[in-house]
Amino acid sequence: MRKFSGKTLLVATHNAGKLEEFRQIMTPLGITVTSAAEHDLPEPVETEDNFIGNARIKAHAAAKATGLPALADDSGLEVAALDGAPGVYTADWAETPNGRDFAMAMEKTHAKLIAAGAAQPWRARFCCTLVLAWPDGHDEVFEGYANGQLVWPRRGQDGHGYDPMFQPAGETRTFAEMSADEKNTLSHRGAAITALLQGCFT
Template sequence: MRRFDGKTLLVATHNAGKLEEFRQIMAPLGIKVTSAAEHDLPEPVETEDNFIGNARIKAHAAATATGLPALADDSGLEVAALNGAPGVYTADWAETPTGRDFAMAMEKTHAKLTERSAPQPWDARFCCTLVLAWPDGHDEVFEGYANGQLVWPIRGLVGHGYDPMFQPAGDTRTFAEMSADEKNALSHRGAAIKALLKGCFE
C-alpha cells in the first residue's frame, strides 16, 4: 500500500459539494485539496462497465494532466432484482435535457421492479469506489458498500439521489430520513473514505 506523502491532493470532480466534503476531510491532515475544475480539466469519457474502471479513468487522467496525485470516485446503486442495474449508469437514469432528475429515476426504478413483478424486499446496495492515482501510473483502490432495500413510496426530504428510496439494513428509516451524520456513519461513501484514510493517510 503506497502512502500519500504530498501536500496537495487533486480531487477529480466538478461537483462543488463533493469537493467541499474532501476539503473538510483533508484539512486536519494539513493537505490542500484542489479540483479538476480549478485546473480546467475536461471530464473524461467513462467507457468502463464497472465502478473501479471508471474511477481509474478519472483519477489517472487528472494525475497525468497535472502531475499531482489525484483522487476520483465512481458510485451508484445496484438492485438485485434488476440484475445489478442501474449500477454504473445510476446517474444516466436521472439525466434529462435540463439536468438530473432523481425523482424521475426513482419512478423509473419502481416501474421496472413492478414490470418484473419482483417480490419484496427489493434488495439493493449503494457502491462507492475511490481510486487514488499518482502521476507515475500507480494507484490504490478502496471500496465501500451500504446494503439495504428499496422502499415505495419514497420517504424523507434530506439527502440527494436515491436516498429517499433506500433503507439501509438494520434501520427502519431511509437515508433521506436521517441526519447527514447518521447517514455518513452507514453510507457507502463513508466506508470507502474510511478505508482510504486508513490505507494511505494514517
C-alpha cells in the same frame, strides 16, 4: 499499499459538494485539496462498465494532466432484482434535457421492479469506489458498500439521489430521513473514505 506523502491532493470532480466534503476531511491532515475544475480539466469519457474502471479513468487522467496525486470516485445503486442495474448507469437514469431528475429516476426504478414482478423486499446496495492515482501510474483502490432495500413510496426530504428510496439494513428510516452525520456512519462513501484514510493517510 503506497502512502500519500504530498501536501496537495487533486480531487477529480466538478461537483462542488463532493469537493467540499473532501476538503473537510483532508484539511485537518494538513493537505490542500484542489479540484479538476480549478485546473480547467475536462471530464473524461467514462467508458468502463464497472465502478473501478471508471474511477481509474478519472483519477489517472487528472494525475497525468497536472502531475499531482489525484483522487476520483465512481458510485451508484445496484438492485438485485434488476440484475445489478442501474449500477454504473445510476446517474444516467436521472438524465433529462434540463439536468438530472432523481425523482424521475426513482419512479423508473420502481416501475421496472413492478414490471419484473420482483418480490419484496427489494434488496439493493449503494457502492462507492475511490481510486487514488499518482502521476507515475500507480494507484490504490478502495471500495465501500451500504446494503439495504428499496422502499415505495419514497420517504424523506433530505439527502440526494436515490436516498429517499433506500433503507439501509437494520434501519427503519431511509437515508433521506437521516441527518448527514447519521447517514455518513452508514453510507457507502463513508466506508470507502474510512478505508482510504486507513490505507494511505495514516
